[in-house]
Amino acid sequence: MPKLSVIIPCYHNEANIPLLDTELVANKSLFPPDVDVEYVFVDDGSEDGTLAALHDLRKQYPRQVCVVELAGNVGAYNAVVAGMEYATGDCLAVLAADLQDPPALLVDMYGYWKQGIRLVIGSRQDRPETGLSRLLSTSFHWLMRRFALRNVPAGGFDFVLFDRQVATEVLQMRERNSNIFYLMLWLGYPYVNIPYVRRPRRLGHSRWTLAKRIKLFVDSFVSFSFxxxxxxxxxxxxxxxxxxxxxxxxxxxxxxxxxxxxxxxxxxxxxxxxxxxxxxxxxxxxxxxxxxxxxxxxxxxxxxxxxxxxxx
CATH class of the missing domain: 1.10.287 (Helix Hairpins)
Known part of the structure; x- marks a missing residue:
């Protein structure tokens, strides 16, 4: 029985956990009956009730939910690496805890993996951003495509499904101050790109500050371009x-x-x-x-x- 591990980094997402419960349970019924799905939640040093909400979720689904508690806040990308280390699936996926990326798309991504595609990307065709935030995102992805990694999708991505072999190779690199998703592209595997429209955030507010965006840009550009x-x-x-x-x-x-x-x-x-x-x-x-x-x-x-x- 093939196994899919869905890695979900969480940072101050207490209000979103009940919504995740509803969507993920509903989404599980869309997969073929022979697929085993586990959910690896990584608490990235949250200071609200996120960790307690995750443990409550695990009590409901003790055979499907794994909770990894980090000692401090290390950033979403390092939290994803921690989730990759503890995931046990034949293929792995990364899903945002704010549900701006549609979990139902995982079914199509899994279908491509079954066909032998080791990397499946969900790229943002459009996003609920305006003004400076949208300009910065567009500029970042254009610069990366033009001067660093030519195979980066135009809208960027952090919603991805990948084979266990890809996860193993990324974990072996243990690269720091980098972009974990662009490392997957750098490996050179052919990938399938599925464009989608990112949904507005339902609850809470984003912790993706301008300072974090600037650091990501510097880390990504310096890591992949001279x-x-x-x-x-x-x-x-x-x-x-x-x-x-x-x-x-x-x-x-x-x-x-x-x-x-x-x-x-x-x-x-x-x-x-x-x-x-x-x-x-x-x-x-x-x-x-x-x-x-x-x-x-x-x-x-x-x-x-x-x-x-x-x-x-």
């Missing part, structure tokens, strides 16, 4: 060429006896531009160096406080 380092070299060469040309111009004016260009303001503008570029370059190099240091320290991605496994 463009920032290459840009430093290109801009440095351009500034160096301009400096040589300007120096040659000054020497030529001196040899011809013409008055040399003067002006404190212009000198300060050049100095400020070059200094700003140097500081930016140091910041970009520092991002790469810091990631090397973080990897060398080899600290764990997460600390598991307690695991309540399904009854056999």
């Amino acid at each position: 463009l920032p380092i290459r840009l430093i070299s290109v801009v440095g060469m351009v500034l160096g060429t301009l400096a040589l040309l300007y120096g040659a111009y000054i020497i030529l004016m001196r040899l011809l006896g013409s008055p040399e260009p003067s002006g404190w303001s212009s000198l300060m503008v050049v100095l400020l531009v070059v200094s700003a570029f140097q500081m930016l370059a140091l910041g970009i190099i520092g991002e790469y160096v810091w990631r090397g240091l973080d990897a060398a320290r080899n600290r764990p991605l997460y600390v598991v406080k307690e695991v309540t496994e399904p009854l056999s």
